[in-house]
Amino acid sequence: xxxxxxxxxxxxxxxxxxxxxxxxxxxxxxxxxxxxxxxxxxxxxxxxxxxxxxxxxxxxxxxxxxxxxxxxxxxxxxxxxxxxxxxxxxxxxxxxxxxxxxxxxxxxxxxxxxxxxxxxxxxxxxxxxxxxxxxxxxxxxxxxxxxxxxxxxxxxxxxxxxxxxxxxxxxxxxxxxxxxxxxxxxxxxxxxxxxxxxxxxxxxxxxxxxxxxxxxxxxxxxxxxxxxxxxxxxxxxxxxxxxxxxxxxxxxxxxxxxxxxxxxxxxxxxxxxxxxxxxxxxxxxx
Numbered sequence: 027x028x029x030x031x032x033x034x035x036x037x038x039x040x041x042x043x044x045x046x047x048x049x050x051x052x053x054x055x056x057x058x059x060x061x062x063x064x065x066x067x068x069x070x071x072x073x074x075x076x077x078x079x080x081x082x083x084x085x086x087x088x089x090x091x092x093x094x095x096x097x098x099x100x101x102x103x104x105x106x107x108x109x110x111x112x113x114x115x116x117x118x119x120x121x122x123x124x125x126x127x128x129x130x131x132x133x134x135x136x137x138x139x140x141x142x143x144x145x146x147x148x149x150x151x152x153x154x155x156x157x158x159x160x161x162x163x164x165x166x167x168x169x170x171x172x173x174x175x176x177x178x179x180x181x182x183x184x185x186x187x188x189x190x191x192x193x194x195x196x197x198x199x200x201x202x203x204x205x206x207x208x209x210x211x212x213x214x215x216x217x218x219x220x221x222x223x224x225x226x227x228x229x230x231x232x233x234x235x236x237x238x239x240x241x242x243x244x245x246x247x248x249x250x251x252x253x254x255x256x257x258x259x260x261x262x263x264x265x266x267x268x269x270x271x272x273x274x275x276x277x278x279x280x281x282x283x284x285x286x287x288x289x290x291x292x293x294x295x296x297x298x299x300x301x302x303x304x305x306x307x308x309x310x311x312x
Contacts, residue, residue: 161238
């Protein structure tokens with residue numbers, strides 16, 4: 027087993043799986059802390075590299091194309107700091123980082139995994155239900171439908187339509203662009219049989235306009251990934267139905283509650299955000 031523990035997080039490789047656990051330090055991106063622990067099977071890995079620098083280096087895991095719904099949904103737009111497959115490594119631990127990278131490389135050589143894109147998602151993506159409060163409203167996904175409750179600051183056109191509820195069966199794709207802090211972002215749900223909306227995000231009742239706190243708006247990527255994971259895989263024939271919702275394993279839900287509790291104790295999540303997300307998680311126990 028190869029392991030490296032840093033303030034940024036912990037990577038453990040047991041020969042078949044890379045287990046990535048984010049650090050709890052305030053410098054770790056909120057998206058990574060909220061997503062929590064990720065188990066990446068070796069079959070999903072395309073490569074690994076350690077990039078040394080004078081003070082700190084980076085350990086990077088490269089996944090196969092279309093192996094991970096988070097990367098599929100975000101399309102390479104995640105900031106480096108929010109990328110769960112990147113680990114900042116102190117200079118005095120560079121030897122350990124090199125060892126972990128070499129162990130993963132050797133395992134890839136021994137396994138002789140097929141090259142090219144994955145034919146299904148090999149990383150499950152965020153657990154459902156998932157709920158995120160953005161600058162434009164609260165967006166929730168329970169595994170079978172998306173619901174958007176607009177905020178008081180949303181455009182009048184959106185608020186006049188009331189909450190937007192979209193069944194997974196009615197969705198064609200999800201578009202996600204982050205709020206960079208300089209330009210607004212968007213989380214847009216594209217219904218089947220509809221041309222891509224030409225409306226600006228602030229007027230589109232199928233889209234969240236991400237214009238506020240960039241750090242918190244980034245969490246909408248988790249909703250985009252959870253929905254993407256249940257839509258037909260890019261390799262599937264056109265017309266393939268979405269994956270049927272399934273009951274989330276209770277161990278995953280319990281871990282999710284612990285992670286949310288820790289974020290609340292650190293004042294990363296407000297009381298309202300913690301209560302809203304906790305209620306959504308607990309619904310799956312019924």
